Amino acid sequence: MSIYKSEATIFSGASMLEETAFIIIQIKPVVPIPSHLTAEIQSKLAYVDESIHRVQVAQDQIIIEVNTVDQPFDNDFQTLLVEKVQKVVVSMVKGAIQPKIQFLEDHLDRAVPGNEDPMVELLRRGEISKEDTGLFCIGPLLTSLIAYFERQFLDLADSFQAVPYRFPTLIPARYLERVNYFRSFPHSLTFATHLREDLDVIDSFSQHACCNSQGDLFAPADSFAPIKALLSPAVCYHLYFALADKALQGGELVATAVGNCFRYEAINLVSLERLWNFTMREIIFVGSKDFVLDNREVARQRMARLLEKIGMAYRVESANDPFFIGEFRKQAAFQSAFQLKFEIRARLPFKNSTLAVGSYNYHQDFFGRNLDITLPDGSPAHTGCVAFGLERIAFAFLAQFGLDPSHWPLESLER
């Protein structure tokens, strides 16, 4: 391991200049990291310590940038940090199972005119503004583009005669506990609470609550009530809970809803690619295994026609959900083996990379069994959904076609 110190000036947000001292640590992983795990480990290392500012993972080297403003850096801290990093590496690499990568569609080489990062121009024009990490205010250009994609997704939903639903932004903690969400995705949870119903507590809060320069809210101890709800991480869960503990009428259901979703991703929250608060449109299938799988496939084929019409460069490939470290190895391997998840990954030409803008998911009878949703024959219902990240697909579109609407290949978009 080698260590060197450095001083740097970085830009944070759109206009704030901030002096930040940091230390870069280069770590040789105790076990070599297979190439299919580098991105997964990089994303997980964001949760190792609050002082971590940036992470870069290669097969034989990990580079960690540690912010030393809030965290004094000494030998003990360094040792502890390196141990935690190695612990993550070992637990994810040891016994890792090579995923079975499958491509259902591959149009990544499709020619698209854009080659610039849209963020720079969007920020400059005031078409987006950053409220805080992972939180963006979206202006008229992106709003109209998102509305265009929403109309396409609603047409897709209509083609299945999907019934519309509206779900709350909050989701009860006991619901997520029932489907093992706390065990699978603890790192991305976002909690909601309120002040305790106590006149003295509310009065004290109103007088003393304040934010520090980092935006952290400070309030008197015991101000907040126990957490009973979280900000919802997904749309379709609400439907499954609405159907829980009873027989599914008619034995099959197609529903659609759009909703705010929240997944905290620490330092991985960058630009519109990865938001803490984002919007998803979902089409949800509940019924027999064949009903769910057949409809998921039909949805994919119909979506392929839309993406071809627009001319987007993308690929549909097998994927896994971002399970936390302890669950990752088994759950990801299981998802991969049974081909439960496929992502639409749109090309981002400016960084020669791809971004997941949608997914086709099959949950087998997981929700049917855990929530006691039964089919007419008494067996647990199978579920699946197709989901589209509205901000992400709009962002990928801008990355591929630029910000000038007169050059967009979208016939029906109101300009």
Place this chain on the structure above:
Amino acid sequence: LDNLSENIQELLAQALQLPIEQIPLDLAFGDIPQWDSMGHMEVMMILEERYGVEINADTISALTSIPIIYEYLQKRSDNI
């Protein structure tokens, strides 16, 4: 009931943390709440540990019932 059947029953009981009496010989993935995705991966890991079964996408998706596991292990021993 031959030895291999008994061994598989016992293996499933250990993986799914159930008494062996609750493991019928025709048990399949999804038949009981314990044999869910996580339970299945426990089954796979013990199969790897005891019989050297390689865990990969093909074996994970194929070995989904006691009769299939039996047939798979039987064929392997025949080929050795």
